Amino acid sequence: MSDRSYRFSHAIVRLPADSATAGLRAIDTGEPDITLIREHHADYVAALRTEGATVIELPKLESFPDAQFVEDTALCLPEGAVVMRPGAPSRLGEAAVMAPVLHRFYDEVLSIAGPGTIEAGDILTTESEILVGTSARTNDAGIAELTGLVARWGYRVRRLETPPGVLHFKTDCSLLDAETILSTSRLAAAGGFSNYRVIYTAPGEEAAANSIRFNDAVIVPDGFPGTAEALARAGYKVVPVGNSECAKLDGGMSCLSLRFSPPKAG
């Protein structure tokens, strides 16, 4: 089986702005520490580089406090990229800023024109399909437009539902390999993963579900020993990275990068 859904040559990240502490959050769990955000971000970039990534570090964008969460702005596939249309009004402009960056690496860069909205934190690309969860940020019109766009590259989109109160579909799941998904039990219970093997986050460790498989490693947020152990037991190489501050902004390991293998050099 192919492995293009978790083996990549490149990652795009954006350095956290000073304004990052003003990023969106569902619940106030305390002021994020900007110095620690930067340290964790540097550790994250280092982990990607260790796993073989060419990392493109974009400059900070003070006018967009959530811009470090680059994942939400685009879907990067081997054939082309699709610029999203974020459902959070304060994040809408981030997508347009990402488009020229993607043009460096892709001949084909498509865009969600609207009126629907979709953020790529709601998209899990597996080896055989593209799963999209509806959420407060991603609606049916956004999913329908994405479905039409990626059909030209032969992709099938399957619509699932993100449980209420969960920011993004991938807040609660990640791809581990061609047949395996790491998931919280609340998301898996909503159905949709019957064609996959599911490894569950340990009880009370739901926040560990937002991890990423990047080449040989599974990069996980630090501080979730039960889930890290379950992954190690299943044979994965677990690489923990601190995420305490981005967690206060509802962000995790997937949100901080766009992972891809570009068709052109860039």
Ligand code: CIR
């Ligand atoms: C937001 O609410 O949009 C940001 N504070 C967090 C975005 C996290 N992104 C992701 O899950 N893909």
